Amino acid sequence: MLASVHKLHYFLNLMTEIRAALQAGQFGPLVAQFKAERARWV
16 A cells, blocks of 8 residues: 555656646656666666
């Protein structure tokens, strides 16, 4: 149950960031940042 709550929290925050980036016209930099941050954990 805790993992489900964590996953929902993560995706809700991610969608909030995506919406804000789209409104600001900054989706490309957000994608680059997302990929760079996730690449550290691979």
